[in-house]
Amino acid sequence: MNWLMAAFQTLLFAALAPLLAGWLKWCKCRLQNRKAPSLLQPYRDLFKLTNKQPVVAEQASWLFLIAPYIIFSATVLAATVVPLIAVDLPTSASADVIVMVGFFAFARFFLALAGLDIGTAFGGMGSSREMTISSLAEPAMLMAVFTLTMAASTTNLSIAISHVLNEGLVLRPSFVFALFALILVAIAETGRVPVDNPATHLELTMIHEAMILEYSGRHLALIEWASQLKLMLYGVLIANIFFPWGIAETFGAQALGFGLLAIMGKLALLAIFLAISETLVAKMRLFRVQEYLSFAYLLGLLGMLSHIILEASR
């Protein structure tokens, strides 16, 4: 039953990720006074791409062909670890939050390799930028998550979230810092506006798009789907770690339905905030990104320090 639940939850992750992307796009369009595409447009795009014949460059090696499958499956595996609508998951007992960060790193490694594989200038440029940013974002992300794991004294996400849930409303200074740090890291890692613009193909600024420029057809569909999944994963992490109220603790139909509604509401709200910030903030120069990410790291570190100084028992 538990394993069935975990599989169902992962399916739900994969199914809802394009909807979140569509909702985000809808919010952004409305904020910019444009007519918005339908919420289901990302599904249609994915479907259309899957049916198209992929075109592969002559120089491409086997690595280029298998990379989309590896990236997508690693992201789905990362999704199995994160509790979406119910906390008590067998999958998150076998893999903790560090494994999840590892899955992300694995997917990113293959994405960077695929970018380099074709040998175009853009692919290599995108790969080098992505690795630069991720090498700075990863420690900040771990710092933010460690604050949670220190408070709950476990790295298992399920147990940590139910710990936060059962503790009731406790104002923790460390969680405030960790929340800000995780939001900053999430924006950098999912390639949203101040760091990378997902909607541009302007050669000087793109990072993620530069790496996947050579992909087409079902390969492109898988990579797009994986990046939508990643966006949703970060959203769920932020929503469920810091505002876990509503998530199901038992596997009753009512609790699960309520959990689904709660997480969809929380994600919709987060997407609205993201859309507003993307509309207000201009993209940073690439060399400012390290300042931005070191600020995120600083916040994560302050979170940990304030956990030790202000909250821990002495």
Add this chain to the structure above:
Amino acid sequence: MNIIQQDFYTQAILSLAALVGLTSFLMLGQGRLLRLIFVFAAQGLLLTLTTAVAAYSLNNHHLYISAVLTLTLKVIFIPWMLRREVIQMNTHRDIEALHNQTAVMLGGATLMVFSYYVLHPIVQTTSAVMLNALAVSLSVVLLGMLLMISHRQAVAHVVGFMSIENGLFFAAIVATNGMPMVVELGVAFDVLVAAVLFGIFFFHIRTSIDSLDVDLLNRLHEVDK
């Protein structure tokens, strides 16, 4: 001291103390004047929240008046005045190159540790919560002084001075559970008068050296002409 055993008031005070400390660090590393003033206003807002939380949980009604005073003076009036000054001087597009920013930030961290070290003995007479709140406010005072030392613009000096006052105010609210009304009114008007005086000083500095960069004050007028 475990945070789960504390009441809601203590948790809120600790969170606000942490955020006030963070805003002090943000001000220290800020090169743009308008953003510096914005962070200063945010610190004022946190102080307002602290006062309001104290007023609510201690059931101390005159603290609400103090909160409103803080809101109008430190969040709205003084930042507005400084902002207008900066825009009039046309310095809002300059980025002040901070000498040795890393050293200054490290110095700030050292000051924070130092204030914990200095205040550690009071844990024997009072609670650990008070130690944290007082240590944060002492470090806000020290960081304000460091801000005044490390920045060159006169506006930044004023912001540093005001943030010293913010640190003292935070300590006063947390430690005394609300000062007498007369004291609070006196402090508020002191700040107001200080702000007006600084405005006049700005005017004089600007008319005499045509800039608000205080490093220029070191030069002798006759020699460098």
